[in-house]
Amino acid sequence: MATVEMKNILKRYGTELALDYVDLEIAEGEILGLLGPNGAGKTTLIHALAGVIGIDSGEIEMFGKEQRKHLLEIKRRIGLVTQEITVFTDLTARENLEFFGGIYGLKGSELKQRVDDTLAVVGLTDHQKKLPSAYSGGMQRRLNIACAMVHRPKLLILDEPTVGIDPQSRSHIIDTIRELNRQGTTIVYTTHYMEEIQAIASRVVIMDEGHVIADGTVAELIERIQHEEVIRLGVSDPGEELAEAIRKIDSVKKVTIENSTVHIISTAGSATLDRVLAAAREFGTIHAIDTEKPSLEDVFLTLTGKRLRDKGEE
Numbered sequence: 533m534a535t536v537e538m539k540n541i542l543k544r545y546g547t548e549l550a551l552d553y554v555d556l557e558i559a560e561g562e563i564l565g566l567l568g569p570n571g572a573g574k575t576t577l578i579h580a581l582a583g584v585i586g587i588d589s590g591e592i593e594m595f596g597k598e599q600r601k602h603l604l605e606i607k608r609r610i611g612l613v614t615q616e617i618t619v620f621t622d623l624t625a626r627e628n629l630e631f632f633g634g635i636y637g638l639k640g641s642e643l644k645q646r647v648d649d650t651l652a653v654v655g656l657t658d659h660q661k662k663l664p665s666a667y668s669g670g671m672q673r674r675l676n677i678a679c680a681m682v683h684r685p686k687l688l689i690l691d692e693p694t695v696g697i698d699p700q701s702r703s704h705i706i707d708t709i710r711e712l713n714r715q716g717t718t719i720v721y722t723t724h725y726m727e728e729i730q731a732i733a734s735r736v737v738i739m740d741e742g743h744v745i746a747d748g749t750v751a752e753l754i755e756r757i758q759h760e761e762v763i764r765l766g767v768s769d770p771g772e773e774l775a776e777a778i779r780k781i782d783s784v785k786k787v788t789i790e791n792s793t794v795h796i797i798s799t800a801g802s803a804t805l806d807r808v809l810a811a812a813r814e815f816g817t818i819h820a821i822d823t824e825k826p827s828l829e830d831v832f833l834t835l836t837g838k839r840l841r842d843k844g845e846e
């Protein structure tokens with residue numbers, strides 16, 4: 533049985549179409565990585581999944597039950613980690629966890645045990661008596677996650693849980709997600725960090741403009757563009773004219789410029805490289821050439837025409 537079945541989900545904000553007839557199935561035990569450029573509809577999708585916003589039309593089934601008819605019961609079985617940190621600033625970490633555990637009906641020794649276990653999993657046992665204001669950004673994010681998992685949800689939904697934090701906290705969060713999954717929690721997770729998806733996702737869904745545009749394992753998605761290659765040229769002062777000249781080569785699929793590097797996705801083969809170099813020489817001096825097999829980032833670029841990190845996060 534699928535943990536989640538979403539069919540024909542439509543959601544508008546005024547005239548803005550945030551989800552455009554989306555279908556999505558999530559199997560029990562998956563770590564589903566949800567990728568997409570800003571505004572793709574990822575947050576809207578997971579908020580619909582968590583039942584915190586309504587949808588205009590479509591069907592959502594979770595744990596084999598219709599979401600709208602069994603919302604309370606379903607909510608008890610899920611945890612939502614929002615982009616914003618939503619903990620009580622005037623309660624210590626432990627008190628926050630006791631509060632959230634209490635909401636889910638935990639009490640007495642069971643509550644104490646769950647709070648102890650959760651603090652240990654997120655690595656905050658030694659800091660449990662401190663107020664969140666005494667924490668680093670990464671520790672606050674870990675506490676935020678802890679509050680959503682203290683009741684041991686069957687499905688944990690995380691919206692960019694690692695934005696703007698130190699590498700140590702980030703790897704701690706990744707380890708926490710992996711450990712929860714190992715213990716049987718299904719995970720849905722949005723991020724702008726491709727390497728995190730490559731590290732932990734058992735399946736990737738790429739969204740753009742309210743649509744699911746790709747769905748598969750990392751290996752399957754890369755396989756889709758395996759006949760392509762990536763050429764990176766270091767060129768002095770590259771401009772739009774250079775990009776346009778390279779775009780005219782018929783085997784070239786995408787050209788983007790970042791600082792002094794021209795990033796080209798093309799059909800593999802030496803003929804393309806020769807033609808790209810000839811075109812580039814007309815507009816500048818080439819000081820570096822590099823070709824490689826495509827990565828998940830290139831799949832994303834090929835499909836959406838956009839780079840992932842357009843938030844200036846890193």
Ligand SMILES: Nc1ncnc2c1ncn2[C@@H]1O[C@H](COP(=O)(O)OP(=O)(O)OP(=O)(O)O)[C@@H](O)[C@H]1O
Binds near residue numbers: 546572574
């Ligand atoms: N409360 C809202 N009111 C109006 N429009 C909204 C609202 N929430 C989202 N939108 C719009 O719906 C679309 C999808 O937004 P959403 O936040 O789901 O995208 P996202 O993929 O999560 O983006 P990001 O990566 O920036 O978080 C966007 O065009 C956004 O402007």
